[in-house]
Amino acid sequence: MVYKTRSYRRFDESHRIDNKILEGLVELARLSASAANRQPLKYILCNTPACCEKIFPSLAWAGYLKDWNGPEPGERPSAYIIILGDKNITESFNVDPGIAAQSIMLGSSEAGLGGCMIASVKREALRKELKIPDNFDILLVLALGKPVEKVVLEDIMDGDVKYWRDNENCHHVPKRKLDELIIKL
Amino acid sequence: MVYKTRSYRRFDESHRIDNKILEGLVELARLSASAANRQPLKYILCNTPACCEKIFPSLAWAGYLKDWNGPEPGERPSAYIIILGDKNITESFNVDPGIAAQSIMLGSSEAGLGGCMIASVKREALRKELKIPDNFDILLVLALGKPVEKVVLEDIMDGDVKYWRDNENCHHVPKRKLDELIIKL
Numbered sequence: 001m002v003y004k005t006r007s008y009r010r011f012d013e014s015h016r017i018d019n020k021i022l023e024g025l026v027e028l029a030r031l032s033a034s035a036a037n038r039q040p041l042k043y044i045l046c047n048t049p050a051c052c053e054k055i056f057p058s059l060a061w062a063g064y065l066k067d068w069n070g071p072e073p074g075e076r077p078s079a080y081i082i083i084l085g086d087k088n089i090t091e092s093f094n095v096d097p098g099i100a101a102q103s104i105m106l107g108s109s110e111a112g113l114g115g116c117m118i119a120s121v122k123r124e125a126l127r128k129e130l131k132i133p134d135n136f137d138i139l140l141v142l143a144l145g146k147p148v149e150k151v152v153l154e155d156i157m158d159g160d161v162k163y164w165r166d167n168e169n170c171h172h173v174p175k176r177k178l179d180e181l182i183i184k185l
Numbered sequence: 186m187v188y189k190t191r192s193y194r195r196f197d198e199s200h201r202i203d204n205k206i207l208e209g210l211v212e213l214a215r216l217s218a219s220a221a222n223r224q225p226l227k228y229i230l231c232n233t234p235a236c237c238e239k240i241f242p243s244l245a246w247a248g249y250l251k252d253w254n255g256p257e258p259g260e261r262p263s264a265y266i267i268i269l270g271d272k273n274i275t276e277s278f279n280v281d282p283g284i285a286a287q288s289i290m291l292g293s294s295e296a297g298l299g300g301c302m303i304a305s306v307k308r309e310a311l312r313k314e315l316k317i318p319d320n321f322d323i324l325l326v327l328a329l330g331k332p333v334e335k336v337v338l339e340d341i342m343d344g345d346v347k348y349w350r351d352n353e354n355c356h357h358v359p360k361r362k363l364d365e366l367i368i369k370l
Contacts, residue, residue: 001186002213002288023363028187030366031338032287033302036248037346039361042368063221084368094304095325098283102217103187106291117218119279130370140280153216161222176224178208181215183227183269185315 001106006153006173008114009062010075011145017047017079021111022144025081028107029100040089041100042136044082054129055080059141060120064162077115077143082126085137097139104142114147156180186291191338191358193299194247195260196330202232202264206296207329210266213292214285225274226285227321229267239314240265244326245305249347262300262328267311269321282324289327299332341365 022045029041046055056077061070071077083100085093101117108115118141126138149171156174163173207230214226231240241262246255256262268285270278286302293300303326311323334356341359348358 002216002292005217007218023367026366027363030360030363031187032190033192033290035304037348037358039346039366042366044368044370095280095283095286095302098280098285099287099302100283101280102284102287105218107187117280117284119220132370136368161224163222173222175215178212178215181211181224181227182208183229183321185229185317 001109005105005109006114006147006151007116008145008147008149008151009116009143009171010071010147010149011077011114012148013074013076013078013145015078015146017113017144019045019047021113022047022079022081024111025104025107028103032099032103034096034099035094038090040086040093041096041139042084042086044084044130044132045079046082047079052077052080055082055126055141058122058126058129059118059143060122061118062163063120065165068165075148077145079144081142081144082130082132082138083140083142084132085139087135087137093137093139101140101142108144112146113144115142115144117142186294190290190294191299191332191336192301193330193332193334193336194301194328194356195256195332195334196262196299197333198259198261198263198330200263200331202298202329204230204232206298207232207264207266209296210289210292213288217284217288219281219284220279223275225271225278226281226324227269227271229269229315229317230264231267232264237262237265240267240311240326243307243311243314244303244328245307246303247348248305250350253350260333262330264329266327266329267315267323268325268327269317270324272320272322278322278324286325286327293329297331298329300327300329302327
């Protein structure tokens with residue numbers, strides 16, 4: 001499922017996602033590992049057009065694609081899961097957000113969906129828009145939908161990690177090779 | 186697979202893990218999402234008794250089990266994957282370590298193995314022991330093996346997140362309920 005789970009940024013926005021599916025994805029995060037089993041993460045679910053419209057303007061899309069300001073209407077995410085850190089439980093969330101986000105994204109692939117983890121978020125704007133209480137840190141926004149784009153992986157060239165789009169709107173992602181990642185001491 | 190992927194701390198140490206399996210697990214991390222696609226994580230693989238013996242003393246085990254100093258000889262991990270952050274690429278590793286660790290742990294379940302993500306590491310001792318160069322941050326140690334313990338999840342009581350072991354050495358992990366995790370605004 002890891003192979004299938006790419007970062008998608010264009011969706012069939014008319015494909016709505018039931019709240020039960022989002023709850024099922026949070027259930028996967030709930031059952032995943034948590035540092036010292038503290039379980040400080042909380043989740044906001046959003047799947048209505050009205051709620052999605054509130055979240056979208058707070059997100060930055062695909063930093064390397066300079067000519068693209070994010071998905072057009074009709075190709076925007078049809079749901080979001082916002083991952084919050086509850087500071088009433090702990091101030092340090094360690095690697096929990098990455099674990100939870102990966103469980104959710106793998107689960108979304110399994111459900112025939114896809115999406116993108118977004119850390120580049122206008123946090124104060126989003127907090128104000130959704131009236132998120134101050135005891136929650138906004139850690140990540142997971143954009144979800146029915147992907148309509150093709151994403152291909154390729155070997156990295158000259159150390160350049162920037163993803164790019166070809167003329168047919170296919171999204172290319174350069175990945176470092178395995179032997180670059182494994183350190184032999 | 187998320188349901189099956191529990192944190193295991195006792196193993197059949199005689200079950201050795203082939204290097205090809207460890208490489209396959211790093212391949213899953215390699216194909217997972219990375220902030221701005223920077224891919225700054227590197228990996229040290231360890232599967233020989235000699236190497237495992239060097240790593241084990243640097244690890245803290247199960248903080249809530251006060252009477253237990255970690256697995257006895259014979260029940261120790263038979264392999265490790267150390268996740269490093271390459272500071273020559275970036276100084277901020279964001280949620281990448283959690284994403285990579287979850288991909289690896291889910292993959293290890295699929296391979297009939299199990300393990301535990303350990304962040305409580307004597308980093309300078311480990312660095313010295315393995316001669317890890319200074320440009321690498323030691324982010325997480327993943328202990329891997331063939332689990333020999335039973336781990337059960339249960340609903341949290343009175344907000345107490347501490348895991349515990351019963352008389353039959355079964356490990357109990359209290360999890361917050363789904364409705365506590367989903368914030369309705």
